[in-house]
Amino acid sequence: MSLLPRYLIRSRPSIPSPSLSFRNRMLHTSRPLQAETRGPVDPPPAPAGAAPHTAIMDVVAGLAEGPVVPVEDASVVAAEVVSGAPHELQLRQVRIFKPTKSTMQSAKGKTKRWVLDWDVLQGAGRWENPLMGWASSADYMQGTTLGFRSKEAAISFAERQGWDYIVSEPKVAKIPPKNYANNYVHVPGKLRIHHTK
Amino acid sequence: MLRRFTAGRSIARRLAQGQAQPARLFSTSQPRKADITLTVDGKEVTVPQGTALIQACEAAGAAVPRFCYHDRLAIAGNCRMCLVEVERSPKPVASCAMPAMPGSKVFTNTPLVHKAREGVMEFLLANHPLDCPICDQGGECDLQDQSMRYGSDRTRFHEITGKRAVENKDLGPIVKTSMNRCIQCTRCVRFANDVAGVEELGTTGRGNDLQIGMYIEKTMDSEMSGNIIDLCPVGALTSKPYAFQARPWELKKTESIDVLDAVGSNIRVDSRGVQVMRIQPKINDEINEEWINDKTRYAYDGLKYQRLTTPLVREGDRFVPASWEHAMDTIRHGLQSSGAKGDEIKAVAGHTADTESLVALKDFINRLGSENLTLDQSLGDAPPVTGVDVRSNYLFNTGIENVGEADAVLLIGTNPRHEAAIINTRFRKSYLQTGAEFGLIGEDFDSVFEYDHVGTSPSDVEAFLSGKAVKGKGKGENDFARIWKEAKKPLIVVGSAVVEGKDGAAVLKAISKHVLANEKKFVTPEWNGFSILQRAASRAAAYDAGFTPSPTSTNTTPKFVYLLNADEIDPSTIPENAFVVYQGHHGDLGAQFADVCLPGAAYTEKSSTWVNTEGRSQLGRVAVVPPGASREDWKIIRALSEIVGSPIPYDDIIQLRQRMWDISPTLVRYDVIEKPSLEFIKLGLQLLSTPPSTTKAASTTPFKKPINDFYRTDAISRASVTMAACSKAFTKKEYDIASVDEAGSAQASYA
Numbered sequence: 001m002s003l004l005p006r007y008l009i010r011s012r013p014s015i016p017s018p019s020l021s022f023r024n025r026m027l028h029t030s031r032p033l034q035a036e037t038r039g040p041v042d043p044p045p046a047p048a049g050a051a052p053h054t055a056i057m058d059v060v061a062g063l064a065e066g067p068v069v070p071v072e073d074a075s076v077v078a079a080e081v082v083s084g085a086p087h088e089l090q091l092r093q094v095r096i097f098k099p100t101k102s103t104m105q106s107a108k109g110k111t112k113r114w115v116l117d118w119d120v121l122q123g124a125g126r127w128e129n130p131l132m133g134w135a136s137s138a139d140y141m142q143g144t145t146l147g148f149r150s151k152e153a154a155i156s157f158a159e160r161q162g163w164d165y166i167v168s169e170p171k172v173a174k175i176p177p178k179n180y181a182n183n184y185v186h187v188p189g190k191l192r193i194h195h196t197k
Numbered sequence: 198m199l200r201r202f203t204a205g206r207s208i209a210r211r212l213a214q215g216q217a218q219p220a221r222l223f224s225t226s227q228p229r230k231a232d233i234t235l236t237v238d239g240k241e242v243t244v245p246q247g248t249a250l251i252q253a254c255e256a257a258g259a260a261v262p263r264f265c266y267h268d269r270l271a272i273a274g275n276c277r278m279c280l281v282e283v284e285r286s287p288k289p290v291a292s293c294a295m296p297a298m299p300g301s302k303v304f305t306n307t308p309l310v311h312k313a314r315e316g317v318m319e320f321l322l323a324n325h326p327l328d329c330p331i332c333d334q335g336g337e338c339d340l341q342d343q344s345m346r347y348g349s350d351r352t353r354f355h356e357i358t359g360k361r362a363v364e365n366k367d368l369g370p371i372v373k374t375s376m377n378r379c380i381q382c383t384r385c386v387r388f389a390n391d392v393a394g395v396e397e398l399g400t401t402g403r404g405n406d407l408q409i410g411m412y413i414e415k416t417m418d419s420e421m422s423g424n425i426i427d428l429c430p431v432g433a434l435t436s437k438p439y440a441f442q443a444r445p446w447e448l449k450k451t452e453s454i455d456v457l458d459a460v461g462s463n464i465r466v467d468s469r470g471v472q473v474m475r476i477q478p479k480i481n482d483e484i485n486e487e488w489i490n491d492k493t494r495y496a497y498d499g500l501k502y503q504r505l506t507t508p509l510v511r512e513g514d515r516f517v518p519a520s521w522e523h524a525m526d527t528i529r530h531g532l533q534s535s536g537a538k539g540d541e542i543k544a545v546a547g548h549t550a551d552t553e554s555l556v557a558l559k560d561f562i563n564r565l566g567s568e569n570l571t572l573d574q575s576l577g578d579a580p581p582v583t584g585v586d587v588r589s590n591y592l593f594n595t596g597i598e599n600v601g602e603a604d605a606v607l608l609i610g611t612n613p614r615h616e617a618a619i620i621n622t623r624f625r626k627s628y629l630q631t632g633a634e635f636g637l638i639g640e641d642f643d644s645v646f647e648y649d650h651v652g653t654s655p656s657d658v659e660a661f662l663s664g665k666a667v668k669g670k671g672k673g674e675n676d677f678a679r680i681w682k683e684a685k686k687p688l689i690v691v692g693s694a695v696v697e698g699k700d701g702a703a704v705l706k707a708i709s710k711h712v713l714a715n716e717k718k719f720v721t722p723e724w725n726g727f728s729i730l731q732r733a734a735s736r737a738a739a740y741d742a743g744f745t746p747s748p749t750s751t752n753t754t755p756k757f758v759y760l761l762n763a764d765e766i767d768p769s770t771i772p773e774n775a776f777v778v779y780q781g782h783h784g785d786l787g788a789q790f791a792d793v794c795l796p797g798a799a800y801t802e803k804s805s806t807w808v809n810t811e812g813r814s815q816l817g818r819v820a821v822v823p824p825g826a827s828r829e830d831w832k833i834i835r836a837l838s839e840i841v842g843s844p845i846p847y848d849d850i851i852q853l854r855q856r857m858w859d860i861s862p863t864l865v866r867y868d869v870i871e872k873p874s875l876e877f878i879k880l881g882l883q884l885l886s887t888p889p890s891t892t893k894a895a896s897t898t899p900f901k902k903p904i905n906d907f908y909r910t911d912a913i914s915r916a917s918v919t920m921a922a923c924s925k926a927f928t929k930k931e932y933d934i935a936s937v938d939e940a941g942s943a944q945a946s947y948a
Contacts, residue, residue: 100479103427104337125822126471135470174482177248180272180294192629
């Protein structure tokens with residue numbers, strides 16, 4: 001137990017240093033770091049009360065939840081400090097949007113989640129590789145998209161990373177009530193279309 | 198932590214505030230119906246009365262497979278795939294043709310439903326060829342997907358004669374047919390009849406022998422025909438230009454804005470590597486619903502040809518590729534040696550100039566001491582007759598979404614079918630569904646709705662609006678005059694060519710007087726019946742940004758001309774000895790006059806702002822990178838301003854958008870329409886009704902259509918091979934119907 005840094009076993013709110021509270025929050029989720037970045041990301045949990053005592057070895061082994069550290073404001077948790085992402089990433093704007101439904105198909109697959117992605121980088125975006133004719137790129141974010149369950153989750157993620165973002169609100173489809181009987185409704189006046197087929 | 202782009206976030210915040218305002222005040226014409234409640238899969242759902250059961254199921258979150266039902270088309274009820282179980286109903290019911298009933302219990306996921314759908318699927322697959330590996334629909338095929346869920350894994354089909362074989366039809370250069378694959382959902386027929394106005398597309402025969410076709414051998418001549426490719430749930434109708442080009446899973450999808458007309462249709466640009474492979478509509482009910490026109494959809498191959506990929510400097514009678522430094526330096530020398538001072542420096546903005554570069558160019562030219570900012574239209578050298586002070590004087594104030602509410606529409610000098618094909622489909626919808634009446638003053642056109650031709654010339658506008666009989670019109674034909682008087686929601690659509698013409702001021706005077714005299718009908722909180730229909734994507738933005746000449750600059754002979762995407766210019770407006778710079782993406786008309794060509798980015802290659810004809814600003818997105826050495830347009834202008842010695846004060850796109858915000862907040866308040874107050878609209882109309890005393894009376898010269906060839910209107914579509922084929926087939930009507938089944942003889946039949 002003494003091998004571990006002291007802040008890992010603290011169960012009370014710690015000093016409000018961004019990096020410190022971030023790490024504590026990671027411990028609290030007790031999920032591997034990858035799960036945080038790969039799947040849909042939820043907003044940070046609401047502040048909870050003081051957690052009961054847990055053996056730290058259980059936490060390390062993944063058998064128990066870590067100590068709960070309330071995070072008052074998600075925006076103060078600056079993940080950029082510890083994420084190890086290149087500094088250039090801070091200079092690029094990301095876009096948060098809900099993908100449109102494909103008009104080629106009836107089903108609405110892939111339209112429910114929010115997507116965060118990067119604009120194509122001018123000059124380094126893509127070029128045709130002379131060897132095979134495939135596309136090469138110097139932009140390490142060109143193939144990356146992040147999925148989120150809600151807009152708020154995406155915004156909160158971008159804010160914690162320190163990225164500037166633009167949100168494109170989705171357009172709501174306005175479909176009037178439809179009725180088979182409308183095919184046979186009599187419209188007074190001149191007949192404007194001959195529905196014969 | 199230092200952060201450079203804090204400005205961007207503040208814009209995002211302002212935008213969020215802008216959107217929080219009440220969106221729109223328009224009332225809907227449909228009376229609100231009572232709601233009913235029913236249970237779908239144990240979940241209660243409340244829908245308006247008269248809703249189809251399939252819509253209620255969707256509202257409850259239950260997915261119902263379908264082939265023939267489409268949200269934006271009439272209900273046919275012939276595929277039977279949407280069968281669901283309803284309690285106390287003896288048989289499964291087709292949920293699209295069944296109205297939702299209060300209190301009924303619906304089940305969409307029971308063994309009975311599965312068995313029924315499996316049966317339907319078996320019948321559909323009995324005559325469907327097994328050619329998914331070579332079918333263009335593969336990967337985005339409703340039949341393919343649903344057969345994975347409901348299809349049987351072995352066949353009971355053992356006919357000696359083999360599967361049904363249907364002759365292919367040649368519908369023209371856009372739609373490729375493979376009619377063996379048709380499952381007779383008739384979505385294409387309903388679209389062609391109800392939306393596109395091609396009433397020849399229909400069905401012959403019954404049952405197994407039902408065939409889709411044009412009845413006789415002819416092409417499907419419609420500017421909306423590409424949409425039937427999207428609608429087709431199988432691979433019977435696929436895209437000819439895109440045939441065998443790509444699979445959907447290879448494509449990177451980028452949601453962006455179309456710029457080939459002023460509607461600002463929302464599109465999704467599908468690209469692979471550095472190439473745009475196809476363009477699909479993005480659903481936006483406020484603008485294009487689910488449709489886009491064929492030029493929007495198929496002009497993309499023009500992005501490959503005739504491109505300017507490197508700066509060019511004229512040496513004698515030929516262009517020599519140059520470095521950016523050399524080209525910029527040549528321009529600096531040219532500007533100095535031409536001796537251009539003040540208004541002798543002239544800028545011309547074209548149809549596809551984006552808002553960012555318009556603002557940058559205006560700032561740059563103004564810094565050089567010139568006010569000579571012109572547009573590449575007839576009389577583009579003069580200040581526009583609409584003025585740019587009141588926004589509602591040059592915009593489509595009614596709003597694209599609301600045109601269907603008009604009960605009488607007067608089109609003046611415009612052909613909406615070619616100038617704004619999307620708005621034209623809305624007109625057809627209101628013609629069929631709400632019984633709207635149409636009148637036209639101007640040149641006749643091949644319309645998809647009937648109209649009363651009440652005049653041809655500017656003087657006819659005056660006569661008609663003042664209630665006099667128009668010369669040469671019989672009594673019977675003047676029915677529209679009576680309809681117009683009785684109309685509750687009248688709409689006047691003035692074509693952009695009228696405003697640009699020499700009679701513009703006189704026509705606008707007559708119209709604005711009429712509107713003001715009947716302002717209770719025309720200008721109300723819910724309705725604005727005075728609309729100008731722009732046809733160029735950059736026009737509204739140019740007016741918003743004040744990209745217009747001062748009255749004094751009009752008569753100056755320019756010595757230095759800067760053409761920004763200006764390809765519709767009148768060559769006589771460029772003096773022989775002037776130094777000309779062309780900035781744009783295609784080597785089209787404007788580039789021919791240039792001393793230096795600067796390669797810019799096309800609309801799929803830059804993230805820029807576009808303001809459509811109703812004044813809605815939208816942000817496009819980069820799908821692919823610009824080819825060669827070409828650069829984003831505003832950056833070119835920014836770099837040039839520095840080399841010339843008067844740098845414009847913004848270094849990145851966020852600072853530039855701040856500058857746009859300073860000019861007009863509407864430019865960066867994306868996706869919303871800013872509605873002016875009634876007083877302001879009326880003030881604008883009063884300005885129009887009192888033009889300067891030098892205005893001539895309306896002449897009797899007939900209006901001319903500004904677009905003669907819908908398929909070739911700008912640098913991109915003129916470079917496109919597909920558009921050239923369409924122009925030949927549909928504009929010139931030179932198309933040889935090919936025998937699509939080349940073999941001509943027996944087709945392979947596989948049982």
